[in-house]
Structures are given as C-alpha cells and as structure tokens.
Amino acid sequence: DAKTTQPNSMESNEEEPVHLPCNHSTISGTDYIHWYRQLPSQGPEYVIHGLTSNVNNRMASLAIAEDRKSSTLILHRATLRDAAVYYCIPHDSGNTPLVFGKGTRLSVIA
C-alpha cells in the first residue's frame, strides 16, 4: 500500500472552504485515491474517490495533482456536521482491503 501523509489536525470556521491535503508519493499508477471520513461515534463514511481527473460530488471535490503524488479534498462550505477524521487512502481496484491511516481530525468552529 502507498504510504500517505496527512496533517494530524486542522481547524476551519463554519461556512468557510476547507482544503485537506494528502501526500501519497509512492502511489502506483493503478491506485485510486479514496477519501473517507469518520464522524464521532460512527463508522467510516465514503466521501469521494478519483484516479487522475478532479472529481466533484454532493459532498466534496477532489483535486488530484498532475503527478498524482498528492491530492486535496475540498469541502466548499464547512458545517459543524463536517467535524470528523478524514482519511486519504490510495487503493487499487482489486479486492485488497482498504487500509486506514491516522487521518486528519477536522474541527469546525461556529
């Protein structure tokens, strides 16, 4: 599995955009970049994933660097409900399991 580096924690004001970075310099060419989050006392929740192109969905946007060695999860307007631990997970399309790291703990301030 590709090694990832994420900040331990970040803080954002409510209704401000948040950019959560992830370095994955050892990613292989076939690994997708998955993002999950874990709200307090809940199971992990899928956020978004991508391979090379930037991706948008109702929850977030994913910006992937051209060399694929890093990516950024963008929450366009943080809400208090977005306070969670965010995990960046490079993962191939096969049946190997997702491996969670320590992630980034996002705090949102009202």
Add this chain to the structure above:
Amino acid sequence: EPEVTQTPSHQVTQMGQEVILRCVPISNHLYFYWYRQILGQKVEFLVSFYNNEISEKSEIFDDQFSVERPDGSNFTLKIRSTKLEDSAMYFCASSSREGVQGRELFFGEGSRLTVL
C-alpha cells in the same frame, strides 16, 4: 438509502466468553468486511469475505475469530474466547463489484464490545 445494520450496538462480556456480532449488509452487495477500532486508535482491517469464503485476513484475525454468512443475509463475526484486548468497536462493511472504477465501502455504525 440502503444501509448496513449491526447488532448489538453494545455488548459487555466476561473474559473467556464467546461473542457473536451480527451484520446485515446491503442486499445486493457481494463483498463483506469486518474492521475494528480500539478506543483512540486507527480503524484496523480484520477480514474480507466473498463468495462464501474468506478472501483476505489480517494478522489480528487469528484462530479465535471466525466469520460466517449463515443465511444469505446476515454476516457474523464470532470471537471464540474473548480477551481484554478484544475490547473495541467492530465495524461491518459491504461493497458491490463495480469493475475497475474502484468500490465504495458502506460501513455500519458499529458494535461496541467491552470485555471485563
């Protein structure tokens, strides 16, 4: 929206007792997983299950653990003789096969196991 459900939400047991944690995955999903999270630590992979057999397991998943899909809907994790260090939140997850696009895992809310 379909969801993965887990029971019980919390179980307290004595060391050495057997515990069965139950999960109902999303109905058309084919891949099933158990993960655990010890308080304050990372989410750790235990086992994956496909086509009625284990497809991969971690070092944590030793002989005291077993999984089963007894009736085509439930997916269970059995811990044969619980130890204090088995105290954790156990998460079940399921996914469908979506070809080369990568698969989204759907997690349940977890079963908290406390071993005394």
